[in-house]
Amino acid sequence: MxxxxxxxxxxxxxxxxxxxxxxxxxxxxxKDDLRIETDDMSTLMVGAPEPLLDAIRDLFAASAKRPEHVTMHVTLSRGCPGEPDDPSCRCEVLERAQDETLAERQALAAQAVENAVVTGVGIDVQFSLYVMGSGNHMDEIYGCIDFLKSSGTFLESKNFCTRLRGDAGAVFETLRQAFLRFGPAEGHVTIDLTASANSPSLA
Amino acid sequence: MxxxxxxxxxxxxxxxxxxxxxxxxxxxxxKDDLRIETDDMSTLMVGAPEPLLDAIRDLFAASAKRPEHVTMHVTLSRGCPGEPDDPSCRCEVLERAQDETLAERQALAAQAVENAVVTGVGIDVQFSLYVMGSGNHMDEIYGCIDFLKSSGTFLESKNFCTRLRGDAGAVFETLRQAFLRFGPAEGHVTIDLTASANSPSLA
Structure with a gap:
């Protein structure tokens, strides 16, 4: 993976x-847990979902603490068949998910968001979850949407994406859970997300 | 659709x-051909791929003509099973694509990029093509990558995405062709793209 x-x-x-x-x-x-490489358009981070989402959360929370309007775009990917297997990406949540029902995964996801760290930084996110190579991908998407609606970070459904709002800790935990617990555990799943803070449109 | x-x-x-x-x-x-709605995070545009990609190209080219560094994020979607059918989105390219082989679609895509308008604005793009609900989604992805490599706008492959560079006319035509001619014509296909212009990292 x-x-x-x-x-x-x-x-x-x-x-x-x-x-x-x-x-x-x-x-x-x-930097010890992730491979991090920056070019002129984006920063690649490769590694297990625990440090990966924590790092992305901390990057955005640090920037959002400043007064300026800031946004972030992230393309998250797991299980892409075009990428090599990488032992540093090993993830127990995914390994266990293979034997869990959708309802069990929804309950575990909700619990993880409840236990999320509190950063004190409020943010907005909109994101899309993509489940590839499976005939029933919409079942997993709808199962994920059910989880999102009761996550405490759900704001609204939009065309092509879902809006979240809340503390950066809970919001990025919601994203990690959506990324890991929905779609086949061994499958190709991606998330396309945009985060925003300090927007004058909300003032 | x-x-x-x-x-x-x-x-x-x-x-x-x-x-x-x-x-x-x-x-x-x-504005006559597209439904356009702006909120605090993004602008929704709904309609056929001809005006849709032209509008996105013109939006970015107008901003990139100015001296400041500017980026744009776009989530493109066709055939999402969760969205209603909309007659304004009817697309002849997609209708014909159902009877075309991968090789035929690659040739038509290359021809469209050759005939693209020239805007005089140079831009960088990186994007990911997602093909949902199909067992052979990677065949279509690899077929698309072959088209991209000979499109004249290909810069490099990166983890999870492909870099394009060139005139905004050719680059957005490349994106439209990737979006329409790869993946099942009646299927759920999305593109997650980031465009960039006037980056000081390239100076």
Whole structure:
């Protein structure tokens, strides 16, 4: 299994280089657990979902603590058949999920969000979950939407995506659970997500 | 069939509201052909792929003509089983594609990119194509990658996505062809794309 993300941070300020550089500092504690490579469009992070989503959360929360409007785009992927197997991506949640029913996975996901860390940073997210190579992909999507609606972070359904709102801790835990517990455990699943903080449209 | 996009423009300048508003003006010619609704996170555009991709191209090209670094994120979707059928989204390319082989579709896609309009605006894009609900989704992905490599806009393969570079006309035509000609014509296909212009990382 290969698990990772392409992550891009977009600060809506003329000092954007400074904000991006400060945000990337938040990744330092994760450098032993993740492979991190930055180019001109995005930062690749490869590794297990525990450090991976924690790192993405901390990157965004650090930037969102500043006053400027900032957004982030993340493409999360697990099980892409075109990527090599990588032992650093091993994930017990996925291994156990193979023997769990949809209802069991929904309950475990809800529990994880309840136990999420609190960062004190409020954020907005919209995201799409994609389940590839399976005839019943919409069953898993609808099962995930049921979980989202009772997660405490659900804001609204939109065309093509779902809006979440809440503390960055609960929101990124919701995303991790959606990513890991829905769609076949050994299958190819991706999430396309946009996070936003300090938007003047909400002022 | 329901076809549309969620589109977000991110200008990396403290005058970001002005740049976004000017960019949205570029959508005016498309208001008869597309349903366009903007909220605090993105602009929904619903309609046929011809005006849809033209509108997204013109929105980004108008913003990229300015000196500031600007990026855009787009979630494109066709055939999502959760969306209603919409006659305004009818697409002859998709209807014909049902009877075309992969090789025929690759040739038609290449020809469309050759005939693309020239905007005079150079841009970078990275994107992922997702084909849902089909057992052989990777055959279509690899078929699409073959088309991309000979499209004239291919820059490089990255983990989880493909980089394109070129005139906004050719690049967005490449994206439209990838979106329409690969994956089942009646199936659920999405593209997650990020566009970038005037990045100081490339200076």
């Amino acid at each position: 290969f698990i990772g993300a392409q992550v891009s941070l977009y600060p809506m300020t003329s000092q954007f280089v400074e904000v991006i550089t400060a945000g990337l500092d938040a990744l330092t504690p994760y | 329901f076809i549309g996009a969620q589109v977000s423009l991110y200008p990396m300048t403290s005058q970001f509201v002005e740049v976004i508003t000017a960019g949205l003006d570029a959508l005016t010619p498309y």
